Structure formats: structure tokens, C-alpha cells
Amino acid sequence: MEASTRGLLPGRWSAWGTDPRAVLYWWRWLKLSRVRSFLSDRFGWPEYLKPFMEKPLPAGLGWTVTLGSILVLLFIVQAATGMFLAMYYNPSPEHAYRSIEFIMGEVTLGPILRGVHHWGAGAMVIILLIHMMDSFFSGAFKNPREMTWVFGVFLLLLILGFGFTGYLLPWDQKAYWATVVGTNIPRDLPIVGRWTTRVLLGGDTVSGLTLTRFYAIHTLMLPAATALSIAAHIYLVRIHGISSPPSKTEPPSEAVQEDSGYHFFPEHLSRASVVFTAVFCIIFILAVFAEVPKDDVAGTIDPDYLPRPEWYYMWLFQLLTFFSGRAEVIGSLLIPIFGIFLLFAVPFISRSPARHPKDRPLATAVGVTFLVGIVYLGVVGTANSRPYGRMIRIPDRTLTQSEQSGLQLFADRECAYCHHILGSGGRREGPDLSNVTAKDRTRKWLVDFIRNPQEASPWSIMPKYDLSAAQLEALSDFVMALDFGKYPPKTVSREDAMRGKVQ
Known part of the structure; x- marks a missing residue:
């Protein structure tokens, strides 16, 4: 036995x-x-799951190959935290702002979960952009992976749609005014423009209907569309495989070495787990220690408030400033639509099998130019969206009556829109006014320059101001008083300057 x-x-x-x-x-x-x-x-483990999990991948893949997996995991994090927030959120103008305050102040772990949701959204945009740039410069979109790239562009638009619909939900000043600007952009479209804007708004203006529509789109339509697009993207990656690293010396090859030792599981998932852990730790630290931006409730009267979007829309915000009147449609619609069309057309424009950036100098130059342009517009837009002119540097002494009148004019005419004083307070488009005395300018020169800047300097972009002779002299006296070599500086608020309470 x-x-x-x-x-x-x-x-x-x-x-x-x-x-x-x-x-x-x-x-x-x-x-x-x-x-x-x-x-x-x-x-179906032997027939389906095992071949999928243990699929061999090309040798020599770098760490950027994990970005796609990181995006899927971040989407799961966003969905989980979003469902938690939805339990306490009320999508109505009367209660939306208060429900956010309730989450942040009363709900256990509410601030952390909302922070993870907020900073995770930004992380998704950053990682998706890096993933697409890596695919573009490595030529990973080429035959037979054209549709893989197309679904990647769809995912980019969906993620940006999450951002656009999501920042209305707190119902604060930023949410309200950024939505007003964003929903009015389609209005310039021929034939369907006004209809599109009304569909988005649920009427003619941003209202409770807009909030509920954006909430439904953000929590129902976009997640479903994103999940389907991710599934299609993964399916295409599974069918066509991950492209091998581009080589300058060897012809492109799609062969996968069976003995390369690198498989989806466990090697790739282990590497992706390391990267995701690092990314999530950064998000969690931001959620704990960094405050989620918050403005006053929508409808608060603030004449100095400057509407501005999230950072990933800042390039468009800045682009709109280059066009005015009827030409606004160029910056608001034509250029963005053309850019989106180019993104979809990328795999169909170049049919050459070459993938290394050095073998595609024109495509590489276009990609770098596009990237630099977006970053430049974003940086400039961010700088221009900062509050300005709220605090003014003046010499720490008693100002004369004329100098005080000039300070009031400086605040009232918003000279800080262009001019710094001692490197702060303005936007640096014009010269720092604390340097005027160092250049040995005279009071008469300042009066003449302010009266007609182009007559004094043909290259000046400063506009003419309709000021009386007394106002010109007072403003010149104030600028001449900014001699900080004789007196130390002190800071006063714009409101005190307007009221003359600076002594």
C-alpha cells in the first residue's frame, strides 16, 4: 500500500x-x-491569460515603456477617489461649494483623497504627454501601429476633457470664469457654434444646468469612453506588440527574441510597479502637504480677479491674448483644431520605415518646435496669470503731495500691469521703475515720455495715456521718488495707495 x-x-x-x-x-x-x-x-488561463501575461517583449526596452501601465493604474486611482468624492458631492450651485468644504473639513481622510484626485489628474496629463512624446520621437507610431497612436490621441483628448469638466465642480471663481471662457470658444464655429455652446451650458449662461451637465459628463460619459479607449489601446498593443527601441545602425526589426528574458509578467509588471510606487508616493506627499488651490465661491464680486485655467490649458489661454476681435477665432479654434488634426495624421504623413530621430530630421525638428512652443506659451501664460499690483514698493519716507498723487495714479491706472518696482509687483513687460533714477532721467524727460512714448522712443510699446499736465507731473514725481539708494523701501497695498493712506 x-x-x-x-x-x-x-x-x-x-x-x-x-x-x-x-x-x-x-x-x-x-x-x-x-x-x-x-x-x-x-x-481560460492556459489559452488566454497565460500567453497574455507571459508574452515576451523586445530586448533593450527602457523605463519609459512602463508609462502606459502607469496611466492605466492612475486611471484606476482617479476612478476610486472620484467615486469616494461623489458620495459627498452635491452638483448644485447652492451646495457644490459647501460640499467641497464638507469633504475638506468633516470627512475622514477627505482632504487626502481629494488631494490624491487633484494631483493625480495633473500626473496623468504629464505622464500621458511624456508617453506620447516618447512614442513620437522613437517612431513607435509607424506601421503597423497607426491605430494604436490614434487611440492614444483619443485618450489625450479624453484626459483633457476630464480636466475641463472637473474644474467647474468646486464652483469657485476659477471654476466659473474659466468655464465661461472655455464654453464660449466653440461659439465662433460656423453654423453649429452657438448651438454647441448652448448644449454645453444648458442655456445661454453658466448656471446650475451647466454644473449638472459637466458633473454627468465627468462622472459617467468620460470614464466610460476612457475605459473603452484604454481597452482598445491595450488590445492593439497586444496584437502588434511593443515596438523595439529604434537603432541608428541597424534596420528596423519587429522580431522578439524568445530568450530575451523580458516578459510582460513578471519583469515588465515589476518594473511598472516600481515606477507607479514612486509616482503615487509623490502624489500622496502632495496630497498631504500641498494645499489644493481654492478660490472664493462663484459669484463673489472681485474687480481685480483674473480668470485663468489649469496649467495644461495655460498655453491656449496665452495664445488667445495674441488675437483680438474677429481674429480671435484663429487662436481659439483654427490653431488648436489644426494641431489636433496633425496629431491624428502623424502616423499617415510619414510612411518611411526609419524610426531613429536622426533619420527623421524634419519630423524631429517639427516635434521639438511644437513642444517648445507649448511650453513657452504655458510658462508665459502662467506668469501673466499671477496677481499683480496688489502690493507697491515706495521709499520709506513721507511723500510729498505731488508724489502721493502720482502713487494714486500709478495704482488707479494699473501701471503695475507692465512695470515692476524693485523686481516685484508687476509683470516685467516694461522696465523696472526703480532703475529710472539710476539712468539719470529727469522729471521733464519722464513727462514727455509718458505723454507720448513713441515720440521719445519709436520702439516703445507703451500706450499713450490721456493725462492732464498736473497728472503727468505728479506721476513723474512719484517715479523720480523711487530712489532706493537714499531711502529703504517699504511695501503698501494698492487699496491704501488708492485711499492715500501710506504715511
């Missing part, structure tokens, strides 16, 4: 002999084997 059954039992039987513990071990092993076999058969 013992000899006949010994070969049928696990290896430990031979070591334990007839030890009763071996019988118990055998029984547990048999039950687990049956469970494994049952699950394996029911879920």
Missing part, C-alpha cells in the same frame, strides 16, 4: 514516510490543486 501510493503523493511523502502530517499535507495539496484547476479552466 505504501509503495503503491508513494509515487502519487507530493515529494514530502518520501521524507515523512507514514507521518500523519503527510496525509494532511496531501489532502490540502489535492484540494488546492482542484481549486487551481477549476479557476484555471473557468477563466
